[in-house]
Amino acid sequence: MEEMTGAVALLSALKSEGVRHIFGIPGGAIIPVYDALYEEPSIRHILVRHEQAAAHAADGYARALGKPGVCMATSGPGACNLLTGILNAYMDSSPVIAITGQVPTHLLGTDAFQEADLLSLMLPITKHNFLVKSVEELVEAVRKAFQIAMTGRPGPVHIDLPRDVQLAKAKVKIPAEITRREKVRYDPDPLRVEEAVKLIEGAERPVIFAGGGIIWSGASPELVELAELLGAPVVTSLMGKGSIPENHPLSLGMLGMHGRRAANLAVTECDLLIGVGVRFSDRSTGDARYFAPKAKIIHIDIDPVEIGKLVRTDVSVVGDAKRALAMILKLLKERARRGVRSEWKERIMQMKKEFSPKMDYDDIPIKPQRVIKEIMEALDEDSVVVTEVGQCQMWAAHYYTVRGPRKFISSGGLGTMGFGFPASLGAKIALPEKKVLDVAGDGSFLMNSQELATAVENNIEVVCCIFNNSYLGMVKQWQDLFHGGRRSQTYLGKSPDFVKLAEAYGAWGDRVTRPGEIREKLKEALECGKPAVLDVVIDPEEHVLPMVPAGGKLDQMIVRD
């Protein structure tokens, strides 16, 4: 037991959880914590320029590293600016710990300066949240917060910390640093696994639908093994991209609204769909009533709330994806009734060949597909691609071949424009030795472009590749397709000059207008030794296709000509 202030206790408790980085901005109600941080060498604080970016950076950090990311802000406006980022993390099951200052306890509920009712505001968008009233409670809250964030389905946790608690002194015991916390794994019910195996054995045309749960559970090896054992193709959700290396012969890429045609057709034709670590979002399934219409469905997920929420399920297995897949594999191998479904595998290979996406356009203005192709060639397989939201995101999701887990980071559930750039900063801080590239749109990037200052001041070498079409492109696409081409308020114009913007912040900046120049400029951006912005002027008329209209059937896609 040692006497210390709440502020010091907070940092000690964070250290004991292995925290090395915090993204944040100080303000009146959290000055005591920043005061303690002043003499804390083992935690690096990355000063961002807007709190929303702190939350996204912590989120990107968590997704790249597989460990919680921490963000910090002051009370009231600071904390409220975190909300979008925290909800984003909640929707995508990302373990973000948010810590905010709060007005002193005696002023709670009085509309004090910079007071916001954060217990209420954070409550619906976190796995759990705390309003801490004493130093003792604080130490306990930090321990619980990390446990909650990482146990079962991951998610964000918020700790609201009144100023007087930061300053109060108390004797507390800080637990020793947890060097390696064993992941708590939930074993599935063996009876359910048995039922699942029976369905798998009887299936002629199985498809595996893999989601973010595979990545958080570290179940990629089991996923690949199951796919190979059955000869079953793997389709993924946006969160599941990279759960199987997408250059694997059995990978069909992303499913859904902007999924690969082969993926959507395989799901429509399959007689068994094995969903693992997925939540069957409307963007993946289209009209849920016609989803996998010929198939029995097995749903494996760690969150029992997801079972049967959106699609009918024939067998549900609640538990850790890695454990569940390992149990299924063990049973399948013991019985060895048969392995690869050769006819189905042939059909899959034929579909894959027939619908392999075209990317090698030489057009001017540049086609976005070509840019993705160039990015894929410029990056090595360990690089991390982060995306903004909108057309740029879906081009990346559709065309980019992710070669392993945690190498593709995108805002799925919430679809938060402005996510990509700060998230890429977080990813780069987490994995400094890897190349990190943000696939951006001009609209999205501008929503958090102030973070160029953060990148430059902290020398975070990420490349932001802007797919610049001067539009809020995805909205424009919907207007073109479903609203008679009435492009209401989606034209953004020519401002700003992104090259000058980058240079104004002290970053590297350049522009590309011809496809032949992309390779060279990308190389330059990746090797310039500072944060870089590459403004690629693309064809504003290009849509993200194929597309399944919202609520449509997966095999009824709008395709390119």
Place this chain on the structure above:
Amino acid sequence: MRTRIFSVLCENVAGVMMRVSRCFTRRQINMDSITVGIEPSGLARIIILFKADDKMASFMQRVLMRLEPIVEVQMLEPENSVAREICLFKTRKLGEEEMSEVIRFIQSAGGKVLEIREGSLIGEIGGSHEEVERLLTSLGTERLKEVARSGQVYLSRNSRE
């Protein structure tokens, strides 16, 4: 759609009612009744009545179980649980004869006269929700000035370890 009864055991911490009730609000469910009391263990027991089909009821049970302070969510059925609602009421000023009639009625219904002041009576009746409804009607709603009802509490008949 039929009435569902949840008996929710949870930690007695500030905000737990909000955590629970917003799960219903978010799914557009209007609760028919919600009551809370503290058990000797120090845990709180919340009894919630709402209308839902089987799928939604099971979904809501899992949604509540996901909340950090929730220990247990039992789905009770009317046939294997006992139900009770307490109703306090205050009458308007009554004449002597009317007063005796009301007192007799309360006694015959197993209720209690709690207080009589300046010709107005405060009484208590209890029973199932339907019984309370019936008693209030028989008592004559025109006589009642103010009514406070506890909401419905249910207790499972099953003996559980």
